[in-house]
Amino acid sequence: MIKKILSTGLLIVATTTFISNTSVMGADTNLKADMQLLNTQLRDIQQGFISSDKDGVEASIKTFAKHVQELLGNEKRIAEMLPKDKKTKSSEAVMSAKIIAHNVQIIQDAIDNKFNQSERIRREESQRAYTYIEHACFRCHNIVRDVK
Numbered sequence: 161m162i163k164k165i166l167s168t169g170l171l172i173v174a175t176t177t178f179i180s181n182t183s184v185m186g187a188d189t190n191l192k193a194d195m196q197l198l199n200t201q202l203r204d205i206q207q208g209f210i211s212s213d214k215d216g217v218e219a220s221i222k223t224f225a226k227h228v229q230e231l232l233g234n235e236k237r238i239a240e241m242l243p244k245d246k247k248t249k250s251s252e253a254v255m256s257a258k259i260i261a262h263n264v265q266i267i268q269d270a271i272d273n274k275f276n277q278s279e280r281i282r283r284e285e286s287q288r289a290y291t292y293i294e295h296a297c298f299r300c301h302n303i304v305r306d307v308k
């Protein structure tokens with residue numbers, strides 16, 4: 161009896177794992193979780209800028225950069241995340257991803273003082289880059305969510 165219950169339990173666990181890893185629904189769930197994480201990470205950066213917390217920005221941009229590279233660094237993967245009727249927009253979506261990566265780089269270069277600029281210039285440029293990142297999120301979402 162115990163054996164039977166145990167093996168039924170195992171079968172359920174195995175089936176659930178199989179479904180969540182392989183079905184279309186599983187793919188969407190992953191995308192949703194990835195996007196929610198991206199959003200949390202972007203909020204951490206925003207918090208850093210608003211509080212003028214340089215160390216906070218430095219730590220959060222590092223985490224964000226890594227996740228952006230994983231999630232949005234591959235053109236094929238971006239095409240796959242678009243709804244079926246939006247596949248023709250994939251180069252525009254890729255453009256949004258590139259804008260994000262580009263502006264992440266601007267913030268990281270400012271932190272490293274790559275171009276030997278004043279603190280004030282670096283601060284302003286990275287604050288502006290932050291807003292461009294957010295704008296690029298909207299850009300891709302508009303492509304994805306536009307009903308027309």
Ligand code: HEC
Nearest residue numbers: 192195196198199202238241253256257296297300304305
């Ligand atoms: C290349 C396109 C693309 C870019 C760039 C992009 N997203 Fe998304 N995002 C999607 C898609 C596709 C979905 C899922 C469909 C939907 O929610 O409309 C999504 C959904 C989301 C969701 C909703 C998740 C849920 O709970 O359903 C959040 C939050 C989100 N994205 C945050 C962000 C943030 C923050 C950025 C910018 C740092 C960003 N996204 C950039 C394509 C993109």
